Amino acid sequence: MEWNSIWLSLFGTTDYLGFNMGFWVSLVVVALVVVIMNVVFWNMKPYSETQSKEN
Structure with a gap:
């Protein structure tokens, strides 16, 4: 495709x-990846010691 x-x-x-x-296309793609990574990171629950001892 042209x-x-x-x-x-x-x-x-x-x-x-x-x-x-x-x-500009690559700049937008990188910006979207950064935003998605930040959303995923900030929505993760913090690691706690009690979770690792139960397993």
């Missing part, structure tokens, strides 16, 4: 602020 041609037909350019669209 992502450049699709992007070009939608927005009329393949760059924004001097950066290629690949930069």
Whole structure:
């Protein structure tokens, strides 16, 4: 699939602020991974010693 041609037909350019669209797509992907990792981390229950002794 030609992502450049699709992007070009939608927005009329393949760059924004001097950066290629690949930069912006990768930036968004990394930001989403960071947000998901933080949500998972902050929703984990803390480890306690009583849980490990019961097993």
